[in-house]
Amino acid sequence: MLNSKAKKVLVLDFGSGFVKGFCLLRNQNRVIIQNAAEQPIKFFTVFDTAKEKKETALYPKNFYLEIIEKAAGKVLAELGPAAITGASVMIGLPANCLKVRVAKISYQRDKAKKKITSREAKAIYRQVFQEAKSQVLLELKQTGQALPQEIKVLRARILEIKISGYQVSDITGFLGQDFDFRVLTIFLNTAIWPDFQKIIHNLGIKNYQIYHTVEGLMKIQAYLQKEQAVFVAVGARFTQFFGFKKGFLEAANEFEAGGMELTAALQERLKISEAQAEELKLGFATNSLSPKVTERVKQIFQPTVERWIKYFQEKIEAAHLVNVPILFIGGGCLLTELKSRQGGALDNNGIGKAIFRAVSLDVAQLPLDNPRQIKLSSHYIEPILLGLVDY
Numbered sequence: 435m436l437n438s439k440a441k442k443v444l445v446l447d448f449g450s451g452f453v454k455g456f457c458l459l460r461n462q463n464r465v466i467i468q469n470a471a472e473q474p475i476k477f478f479t480v481f482d483t484a485k486e487k488k489e490t491a492l493y494p495k496n497f498y499l500e501i502i503e504k505a506a507g508k509v510l511a512e513l514g515p516a517a518i519t520g521a522s523v524m525i526g527l528p529a530n531c532l533k534v535r536v537a538k539i540s541y542q543r544d545k546a547k548k549k550i551t552s553r554e555a556k557a558i559y560r561q562v563f564q565e566a567k568s569q570v571l572l573e574l575k576q577t578g579q580a581l582p583q584e585i586k587v588l589r590a591r592i593l594e595i596k597i598s599g600y601q602v603s604d605i606t607g608f609l610g611q612d613f614d615f616r617v618l619t620i621f622l623n624t625a626i627w628p629d630f631q632k633i634i635h636n637l638g639i640k641n642y643q644i645y646h647t648v649e650g651l652m653k654i655q656a657y658l659q660k661e662q663a664v665f666v667a668v669g670a671r672f673t674q675f676f677g678f679k680k681g682f683l684e685a686a687n688e689f690e691a692g693g694m695e696l697t698a699a700l701q702e703r704l705k706i707s708e709a710q711a712e713e714l715k716l717g718f719a720t721n722s723l724s725p726k727v728t729e730r731v732k733q734i735f736q737p738t739v740e741r742w743i744k745y746f747q748e749k750i751e752a753a754h755l756v757n758v759p760i761l762f763i764g765g766g767c768l769l770t771e772l773k774s775r776q777g778g779a780l781d782n783n784g785i786g787k788a789i790f791r792a793v794s795l796d797v798a799q800l801p802l803d804n805p806r807q808i809k810l811s812s813h814y815i816e817p818i819l820l821g822l823v824d825y
Contacts, residue, residue, distance in 0.1 A: 440459045440460065440461040441459065441460040441461070441522060442457070442458075442459055442520055442521040442522065443457070443458050443459070443460060443521055443522050443523075443524060443821055444456075444457055444513070444517050444518055444521040444522070444523045444524070445457075445458070445523075445524045445526070445817045445818075445820050445821045446506065446509065446510070446523065446524070446525055446526070446634075446639070446817075447525075447526035447816060447817035447820060448502065448506065448525070448526060448527050448528055448531075448630060448633075449475075449526075449528055449669050449670065449816070450475075450528045450529070450530070450669050450670040450671035450672060450692070450694075451474060451475055451669060451670025451671070451692075451693060451694070452472050452473065452474050452475060452505075452670070452813060453472065453473050453475065453502065453505040453506045453508075453509050454470075454471070454472040454473075454509065454813060454814060454816075454817045455470070455471050455472070455506075455509040455510065455513055455517070455817065456468075456469060456470035456471070456513070456814065456817060456818065456821065457469045457470075457513055457514075457517050457521070458802075458821050460824065464803050465801060465802050465803065465821065465822060465825065466802075466803045466804075466805065467802055467803065467804045467806070467808055467810070468806070469513050469514065469517070469806075469808065470513075470808050470810055470814055471508075471509045471512035471513050472509065472811075472813055472814070473505040473506070473508045473509050473512075474505065474712075475501060475502055475505050475670075476501070476505075476709075499629050499632070499633060502633060503633045503636055503637065506633060506637055507637060510637060518638065518639060522643070523639055523641065523642035523643070524642065524643055524644075524645050524820050524821060524823070525634065525639075525642050525643065525644045525645070526644075526645060526646070526647065526816065526817055526820045527622075527627075527630055527644065528626075528669070528671075528672070529669060529671075529672035529674050529688045530623060530626060530671070530672060530690075531622060531623050531626040531627055531630060532588075532620070532621075532622055532623075532644065532646055533620075533621055533623070533688065534618060534619065534620050534621075534646050534648050534676075534686040535569075535570045535573065535618075535619050535621075535686060535687070536593065536616055536617070536618055536619075536683055536684065536685050536686050537565070537566035537569040537570065537616070537617045537619065538614070538615070538616055538617075539562050539565050539566055539569075539614070539615040539616075539617060540612070540613070540614055540615075541558060541561070541562060541612075541613040541614075541615065542611060542612060542613070543558075543610065543611050543612075543613065544611075546609065546610055546611035547609055548609070549607055549608065549609055550605050550606055550607060550608055550609075550610075551606070552606050555604070555605050555606040558605060558613070559592070559605075562592070562615050562617060563590050563617065566590060566615075566617035566619050567587055567590070567619060570585070570587075570619050570621065571585060579623075580623050580625065583624075584623055584624050584625045585621050585622070585623065585624065586621060586622045586624050586627070587619060587620070587621045588620045588621060588622060588644060589618075589619075589620045590617060590618065590619045590620070591617070591618050592615055592616070592617055592618075593616040593617065593618050593682055593683055594614075594615070594616040594682050595613065595614070595615055596613070596614040596615075597610040597612070597613055598610055598611070598612050599614075616682070616683075616684075618648075618683060618686075620646050620649075622644070645820045645823050646820075647667060647674070647676075647763075647816045647819045647820065648676045648683065648686055649819075649820075649823045650818075650819030650820055650821070650822040650823050650825070651665055651676055651678075651683075651819055652683055653822055653823055653824075653825045654800070654801060654819075654822055654825055655678065655681050656681070657801050657825075658795075658799065660678065660759075660761065661678060661679075661680055661681040662678065662679055662680070662758050662759060663677075663678050663758060663759050663760070663761050664676070664677045664678075664750065664755050664758050664759070664760045664761070665677075665678075665761050665762075665763050665795065666746075666760060666761065666762050666763065667762075667763050667764045667816060668692050668693060668762065668764070669692045669693065669764070670692050670693045670694045671690060671692045671694055672688050672689070672690055672691070672692055673688060673689055673691055673692055673742070673745070673746065674686070674687070674688040675687060675688070675746070675749065675750070677750075677753055677755040677758060678758075679755075679758065684753065684754075684755065685753035685754075685755060687749055687753065689745045689746075689749060691741070691742050691745050693715070695738050695741075695742070696715055696735055696738055697711045697712055697715055698711075699734050699735060699737070699738045700714055700715060700731070700734055703734045704734070714727075714731060715731075718731045718732075718735075761794065761795045762794045762795065763794070763795045763812075763815045763816060763819075764812060764813060764815045764816040794812060795815060796812070797810045797811075797812065797814060797815060797818065800815070800818055800819075800822070801822070801825060802818065
C-alpha cells in the first residue's frame with residue numbers, strides 16, 4: 435500500500451538515437467514503475483537518399499532540434515498529461531553533452547604530525563576538487579573534445595580517500611602526509627547544452643535536475659552484487675563505459691562509435707535506405723531473421739564490431755580494467771547478440787574473448803516493482819538507472 439509520502443518522478447532521457455521516458459513512484463524502499471515510452475529520433479524519415487543527406491548540411495541546426503523536440507513531445511504525450519504535473523523531473527542527456535570523469539589526485543601535507551582541523555580539511559578538499567577539474571579540462575582540450583570555456587561542472591564528489599594507503603571516509607581529525615583521492619566530476623558541454631535547454635523549456639518543463647547514468651549505477655552497486663564490473667552503454671553514436679573495482683567507481687569514459695555505424699555498414703553493402711537498414715538491424719538483434727539473412731548480416735557487421743573492440747580495448751587498457759567482467763546495458767545488448775554468434779577471440783590478449791563472454795544487464799535485475807507488467811526493453815535500462823539515483 436502506498437503512503438501519503440510517495441514521491442512522483444518523471445524521467446526523460448535524451449539519447450543520440452532515442453528519447454525515452456518513464457513515470458515512477460518512490461514509496462519508502464520501493465520504486466514502482468507506472469508508465470514508459472520511447473521514440474526514435476528519425477532523421478532518416480525526412481532525408482533518406484545519399485543526395486538528400488548531403489543537402490542536409492544546408493539546413494539550419496534548428497531543423498534537427500525540432501526533430502528531437504518532436505520525439506520528446508511524443509514520449510510525453512504517450513506517458514499522459516499528468517506525467518509532469520506534481521512530478522520531480524530527472525533529465526538525461528547524450529554522451530557528447532553530459533560527461534563524467536574520474537580523476538586520481540595525490541596530495542602531500544607539510545604538517546604530517548598535526549591533526550587535520552575542519553578548516554584545513556575544507557581547504558584540502560577545495561584544492562582537490564580544483565585539481566580534478568583541471569585534469570578534466572586538460573584531457574578534453576588535448577583530445578579535442580571541448581575547450582575549457584565550453585565546460586560547466588555540475589557536480590563533483592570524492593569517491594575514495596586514502597591516507598598512506600589506508601582508506602578513510604573523511605580526513606578531518608587524522609594525522610598524515612600522503613593523501614590519495616579519487617574524484618568524480620560530472621560536467622556539461624556548454625556548446626551543446628543550450629540546445630537541449632531550449633527543447634526542455636519548449637516541452638513545458640520548468641523545474642528539473644540533470645543526472646548521469648553512472649550515478650544510478652553507483653547507488654545500486656550493493657544490490658546488483660557487481661563489485662567488479664565494467665558496465666558498457668552502446669548508444670547510437672557513442673559508447674560509454676563505467677569500471678568498478680571493490681564497489682568503487684574506478685574509471686568512466688566514452689568514445690564515438692555506436693549503433694549508427696552498424697546501420698551505415700548495412701546501407702553501404704546492401705545499397706538500401708537508412709530506414710531499411712534500421713529495420714534489418716532490429717531484426718538481427720531480436721533474432722527474427724532467417725538463418726541465411728542472419729549470417730549475411732553478421733558478415734557485414736564483423737569489420738565494424740572489430741573496430742569497436744579495438745577502440746574499447748584501448749580505453750579499457752588505459753583505465754587498467756582488462757580483467758574485469760563486462761556487462762552491457764541499454765543499446766549495448768545488440769552487441770551481446772553479436773557475441774553469441776561470433777565466437778572465438780578477436781585478438782591475442784583476451785579482450786575479444788572477454789567481450790564475447792560478456793552478458794547483458796537485464797531490466798529484471800534492477801530493484802523495481804512493476805505491478806502493471808509494463809513491457810520494458812533493454813533500451814529503458816539507462817533512464818531507469820537515472821530514476822534510481824535516490825535509491
